[in-house]
Amino acid sequence: MEKVREAEKKAFEEAKKDDEDSVALLKTAKEAIMAYYEKHDITAAYEALVQKDPEFDRGDLAPDAKFSGKDKRALQTKSIVSLMGNIIEDLKTEIANEVAAEEEAVKAFEKALKAAEELQASLETKKANLETAIADGKKDKDDEEDKKTANEKDLKSEVDYKAKIKDDCDFAIKSWQSRYDKRKAEMDGLVEAKDYLAGAKAHEKYVSA
Numbered sequence: 001m002e003k004v005r006e007a008e009k010k011a012f013e014e015a016k017k018d019d020e021d022s023v024a025l026l027k028t029a030k031e032a033i034m035a036y037y038e039k040h041d042i043t044a045a046y047e048a049l050v051q052k053d054p055e056f057d058r059g060d061l062a063p064d065a066k067f068s069g070k071d072k073r074a075l076q077t078k079s080i081v082s083l084m085g086n087i088i089e090d091l092k093t094e095i096a097n098e099v100a101a102e103e104e105a106v107k108a109f110e111k112a113l114k115a116a117e118e119l120q121a122s123l124e125t126k127k128a129n130l131e132t133a134i135a136d137g138k139k140d141k142d143d144e145e146d147k148k149t150a151n152e153k154d155l156k157s158e159v160d161y162k163a164k165i166k167d168d169c170d171f172a173i174k175s176w177q178s179r180y181d182k183r184k185a186e187m188d189g190l191v192e193a194k195d196y197l198a199g200a201k202a203h204e205k206y207v208s209a
Contacts, residue, residue, distance in 0.1 A: 001109065001112060001113055001116060003111070005105075005106075005109045005113075006174070008105060009100075009102070010103075012098060012101075012102045014100055015098060016095060019091045019094055019095045019098070020095065022087075023088055023091045023092060023095075026084050026087055026088050026091070027088060029084065030081055030084040030085065030088070033080065033081055033084075034081060067156055
């Protein structure tokens with residue numbers, strides 16, 4: 001947008017300068033022509049001629065309205081000077097229109113630029129927010145990956161430990177009843193032995209008495 005506006009501004013300034021230079025040149029030429037014919041009194045002769053028509057007697061044929069020399073050049077000069085004046089006014093109008101169009105273009109550009117800058121700021125804020133969200137998400141993902149790795153490590157340790165004690169556990173489960181029975185028999189034997197010893201001791205005391 002800024003490049004396009006700069007190119008438009010440059011084109012406007014060049015066109016305006018060309019028109020202003022043309023106006024200045026035409027004014028100089030017009031003034032030079034007017035000064036020349038005023039100096040030689042050509043313009044006055046032409047104006048006197050067009051203001052007063054020649055008189056002719058009734059019945060006489062009017063001469064052909066053909067002029068030569070200075071009078072003819074005065075007519076041509078009058079037309080040229082008028083044409084120059086018209087061109088100068090047209091150029092002034094064109095300059096005024098160009099200036100007005102440039103002012104409107106500047107206003108439109110500033111409005112569009114402001115909207116573009118606001119949009120850009122909004123998008124940059126959104127981009128920053130998204131980048132923050134992505135960074136946070138990546139951090140959360142990394143944390144979860146770390147937790148997953150730790151959990152997998154713990155799981156492997158548990159699996160390895162289970163595999164290590166499996167044979168002992170299987171043996172303990174299979175031999176539990178047998179071991180229980182043996183322990184029970186041992187307990188019963190100890191109880192009987194205790195009772196026996198207690199009875200024997202009591203009998204000894206009785207005999208001694």
